[in-house]
Amino acid sequence: MTLSSLFKPLAVAALMTAMGAQAQTTLRIGYAVATNSHYGVGSTVFCEEIEKGTQGRYKCQHFPSSALGGEREMIESVQLGTLDLVNTSTGPLGNFVPEVKIVDIPFLFRDYDHARKVMDGPIGQDLLKNMQAKGLIGLAWAENGFRHMTNSKRPIRSAEDAKGLKMRTMENKVHMDGYKTFGILPTPMPFPELFTALQQGTVDGQENPIPVILASKFSQVQKHLSLTGHVYSPAVIILSPAVWNKLSAADKNVFLEAGKKGAAAQRKRVNDDENNGIAQLEKDGMQVIRQVNGESFRRAVTPAYQEYAKEFTAAKIAAIQAVR
């Protein structure tokens, strides 16, 4: 091999690059539920925006339906750099970024308007910044939704009715401590195992937002749905630092703006699913309790708030409640 024959390919490659034949990077993004879901919509819009904003230099490959494992596993993979992106609930995130756990407190948020104002305001934005120190780049707060209870045993109209039910929970201590005050027997379990556990009766029930109950077809294995709305479940689009650190300043901006647009699309799908999905679940055979005695749950959870105040400070909890 003569020197000139070695240099020829290198020269061609250099010329290609100079002529703007841009290298293309495919980013793998994982999420827990089907593509036809709020996570699928949010992730698709995010990916379309980064492809557009980087003139095709970055595009995505989707791994929906927990194809790459549960949310905890996917968050860990993003931290390690073996997965580029995850669109995840905060369920297991507190195990990596403890500060985030405060948003998982039951009955902390009044409604969607309140929750979105907190997450998009200084409190939520500070929580995104806290992720960086733990090797996670939180691009934007998307949304999972207000969580409701389903079970196969009986209608839940008040905390009294929930007593003694074996309910799957996320791997989240704030949730579990709260649910114990309802008299529930909390069983933490990764999401990919949930449908089978419900089908086999390993657990009596679970709690999830309407969009997840719909996308995961829980109506096939759960008879009762109670609109408890006991927890607001944020979601977040997280990028691996391995990708982030290679981006130019301009591309970093593209990713941040794409995160906001994906989050907005995800929130819209949550609203749509909440407006249309409950009737669909009834059509699919679920018995829906719309009028739940929320006061009975709020009263029951009061002792847990003393523990939450010790962990997060009463001031931080009050600051979230005060957002209007």
Ligand code: EAX
């Ligand atoms: O993020 O684990 C759960 O119940 C989550 O809500 C679900 O994975 C969607």
